[in-house]
Amino acid sequence: MAYLKKDSSVFIANNGKPITALIKKVAFRKYLANVTDKKTGKKVRKRKSMPFAVCEVKVSLDPTIPLGAEFLIAGYKLCHAVMQGERILTFRDTYATEFASEYGNDWVRKLIMEEEV
Numbered sequence: 001m002a003y004l005k006k007d008s009s010v011f012i013a014n015n016g017k018p019i020t021a022l023i024k025k026v027a028f029r030k031y032l033a034n035v036t037d038k039k040t041g042k043k044v045r046k047r048k049s050m051p052f053a054v055c056e057v058k059v060s061l062d063p064t065i066p067l068g069a070e071f072l073i074a075g076y077k078l079c080h081a082v083m084q085g086e087r088i089l090t091f092r093d094t095y096a097t098e099f100a101s102e103y104g105n106d107w108v109r110k111l112i113m114e115e116e117v
Contacts (some may be wrong), residue, residue, distance in 0.1 A: 005026070055070065
């Protein structure tokens with residue numbers, strides 16, 4: 001998993017219509033997970049947190065994605081790469097962002113609004 005920092009560049013290939021964004025803030029979403037206790041060997045519920053990058057589009061060649069659009073990327077989906085001498089974040093395998101403006105992504109809007117306060 002890449003270490004997320006504020007003002008890092010994120011590059012998305014997006015099928016020949018590249019998108020470049022900056023990380024505005026790093027947010028954490030808490031969840032419950034089942035893990036195995038090392039001492040007893042039993043499954044135990046444990047509270048964990050997942051880092052999310054709250055990003056803002058700076059350059060977009062895709063007409064469906066406007067400049068200034070905000071989206072989330074889970075930290076485990078990113079990896080570090082070097083492009084033209086600059087260290088940037090890219091996706092490990094596929095394009096998987098969560099845009100706040102898309103239908104059904106109320107949790108994305110909620111998380112972005114909570115982080116702006």
